[in-house]
Amino acid sequence: MHRKIRTAAVLGSGVMGGGIAAILASAGVKTLLLDIVPFDLTEDQKKDPKARNRIVQAGFDTVVKSRPALLMQPKDANLIRVGNFEDDFDKLADVDWIVEVVVENLKIKRDVFARIDKVRTPGTIVSSNTSGIPLKAMSEGLSEDFRKHFLGTHFFNPVRYMHLLEIIPGPDTLPEILRFMADFGEKRLGKGIVWAKDTPNFVGNRIGVQGMVKAMQLMVEEGLTIPEADALFGPVMGRPKTAMFKTADLVGLDTLGHVAKNTYELVTDDEERDSFVLPEFVEQMIEKKLLGKKSKAGFYKTDLTPEWKKVRKVIDPATLEYIEYGKADFPCLAAAKAAKTLPEKMQAIVYGDDKGARFAWKATASQLIYSANRIPEISDTIVEIDNAMKWGYNFEMGPFETWDAIGVEKAVAKMKADGMKVPEKVEAMLAAGNQTFYKTEGGRRYFYDFASGTYKPVPVSETQIDLPALKGAGKTIKTCNSASLIDLGDDVLCLEFHTKMNAINGEIVDFMGETIDYVEANAAGLVIGNQAGGMPGAFSAGGDLAFMAGLAKAGKFDEIDAFLKKGQDGMQKTRYASFPVVAAPYGLTLGGGCEVCIGAADRIVAHAELYMGLVEIGVGLLPGGGGCLNLWKKMTANIPENVTDVDLAKFFVPCFMNIAMAKVSTSAAEARTNGYLGPNDRIVFNRDLLIGEAKREVLRMVEDGYAPPVRRPIRVLGEAAQGMIQAELFNMQGAGYVSEYDVFLAKRIAYVISGGDARTNAMIDEQTILNLERQAFCDFWKQEKTQARVEHMLKTGKPLRN
């Protein structure tokens, strides 16, 4: 038997249940979403199926309406069926996986599991998404087959966007079931798996909540303000912009309080049990229903003045009044902002010598010590804790990575000096001459294992490729400031960009040309991809605007043209090279980054979170690196040749709209809908596996006997496009939807995509469109309004409408 998950059932349609149903549906799993029948039905309503499904329908509607979207594309909702616990419970016999996400109450959960035990088909996997209730207590007394197939699968909110999935073995779970679910979670749902133990609040929330509540306590003790604490625990410490208190507002103070209390009650032996006691002012806030985003007021609140101006305010813990606030200002913050790398920034903060730094040090040290003390209680290795914090809380570094970053020895010395109790296993590690928790050797990453006192390889999926580790192991073939060529093994190379936001500059364009020559001579195929961090991160945010703006200012339009020509030639050379090229985009893939994918690569292996688009019009430009040509080709490539009198206008309009409205997809699925991904392009849910999957794709293409595409003339809509677009733009301008300059740009864009003044349905050479692109691009740069748009974007990061 080969186990498969074809269908799943999610029991409970709240925020988490809905989120889990959405990710399942987005991954193509038919999902049954169930919830209880409302208690307050009248006799008539009790017979009405709609009334009986009222609760689950509301949950489903929330899934569909949520923004940012929980579903990868609206039509994924079709894979979700709704029902209730009374009329549809028997349907659980037909599903492959049942996930329980009902209210966090042991008795209710036990009742649900007892009912499941009666109807489920033997062998069906059952899991609980509980965030704190012991699995042992939930499954006690149930059938052996149930207990063998029962585990914890703990997702984080919002499920689509949070990478973490904690897997918790029950007392009797079969090892193959655990392995299967970890594999399913990793590959199909794209999650990062953390192996947790059946302890209160598992890994992420145990460490995360201790850190958060402890920091709140210290803030009160040290007399800092909330914005000061947030400034210290924001990006300078590798934490998300929402830092501590804004994150709490997002999560909801009641939820935070619930988890903290639950933990406090269960961890009676914990040396830091008091770290789970919320400061008095937070308790008062919860009582006053100041719960954060959901009640529109939490630690922070945005007020509107009578003039509709937004004023951001923060609560004063002493008075519970909302007051205005300024920027936090500590010497350590200034030093951190001046520092280049994250470890340097962290050091500037924790080893600083001011009030803010003292607070940050105490809070950080507490979390480091607490984390070390939790092994092996909550997980066997430091890797699990670090991953949980990175994937569930969006930290750039987990506690042990942070410890490495600020220097283990130095931190331990300071802890001792401050009278903190340093865990013996950390002292033992240092005593044995091991200075760091992690090290990289021969392209592999190793972690320090407390249990054996040795370094062990960080376990990763066999598909996973770690570019920094490969570079560390000397696998770099060529490199420059902006890009590198890395050997992925098996004769497959990777072209990695590493500029800011991976913007494409002159150096990358040159490097790409050299790369193609090198691969032609020495390798089987090429992956274009990178692993820059961040949420959602950027495969490439576009062309280097500042570089071109400099040329434009100096009136060097010929140089812009030459730069573009080189870029176009490089793309074409790559496209028609004799070896397969696979692009592996993720996150922001805009402008030039998008052009590389649709223009240079034979295939795209995209991460599911793909924000792809040709957005040049926002800065008064058009795709000039082959984007107009290649989007048109991509959208029309699959019309069979014997469909001879196809109305190209039907293809032209959406292609033009993509570019003229700077449409950016909200997922890879939507990028496919928009025409950026074709039928041969693949979507991968797990970003960690993206480069590995792209490499596999290259190898498959080589194995299949790769033949490069043949360059032939392409069919264009010609002058008919101009009439259509000019007439429609007139309406849009009259309606006030577009500016006069937008119309000027859009008309020219239509002219380029349609192949210029060609007869409708004419066949023209690709180079003709590329030339039209370049001419338009240079002409646009000569316009004052384009230069103004670019300048505004470079200054503010926002588009200017002029």
Add this chain to the structure above:
Amino acid sequence: MRDAYIVTAVRTPGCRRGKGAFKDTRPEDLLSFILDAAVQRTPGLDKGQVDDVMIGCSFPEAEQGLNVGRIAVQIAGFPDQVSGATVNRFCSSGLEAIAQSAMRIMCGWSDITIGGGLESMTYVPMGGNLARPHPEYTREHPDLYISMGMTAENVANRYNISREDQDQFAYESQMKASKAKAEKLYTEIVPTPATRFVLQADGTYKKETFLQDFDDGIRESTTLEGLAKLRPVFALNGTVTAGNSSQTTDGAAVSVIMSEKAVKELGLKPVAKLKFYTTVGCRADEMGVGPRYAIPKLLKLAGLTIDDIGLWEINEAFASQALYCIRELGLDKYMDRINIHGGAIALGHPLGCTGAKLCATLLTNMRAKGVKYGVESMCIGGGMGAAALFELCD
């Protein structure tokens, strides 16, 4: 010149585009049915006696292309010798067809003709399937192809027709139509077979037929508050909404027209004479003002004044343009004579059918009220107006 007598004027119900009762009914079926029904309702008339059929259609392509004016005649079972044509003047196409058919009677070339109109906006969208504005002309004059919604905004802006007035006008149209529907006053409607595709248990669709006997766009529950909440659909900060614009609709309508000789031979009692028909051009980007020029031109031809006209059917393409024309012509003192059973805002505007549909409605109301003169008028995309004068027979 001879007189042209309209003996029978009938229509199908008007049903909402894409959602209404005719969304699965082919336009040829609507038209051939109403042609057959018109003959049935004209006692003693044999299909073979009809000399020619002219059908107005605004987008005569695809399902309503291939000269639907001839195709539907054949489908309706007229013998081979009965010819047919399709004519297009956008929104006055139906009236144009009736006028041209009447002219053949008037000049003695025919004794019995049929004029009418058809539009399935479900099957062929407004603008057609393959719009191709001229690439060079649009560089200087894209206004020739301006969207109808923008022309309505232009009329509202240039002539100060307020959102409140537009909504009030729309509300009244809905209320008049609701009342007429409840009182079963649309006697010009012939219950029409409609098609629907019904999903079967095995996944196939079965084509079923049902009878549709009412206009399904009427919104009895419309309120002024509800109308005020709608967002402008054509322009940022505009005033034209889905609520104060005409509905897009499917429908067909025809009139049987005869000479005095034919009327006498068949022993029929005609309803009205078509006395005059006229058209006039105006600026394309404010095409809605058309009736404001067509109506005075018509009245001058007839030697009448607005006070002589007992009933008006002025097409409600948009409340803004209808109100503008009514005000400019001084017709606001006769609001109780205009669109007495509601207009296109409630009943729909099936483009090429509208001229024939309004004719059937106007004649029904003229007879019911004993009104001597009735005028039908409409604005026309591209910048035109049309108007026709009917005189009730004794």
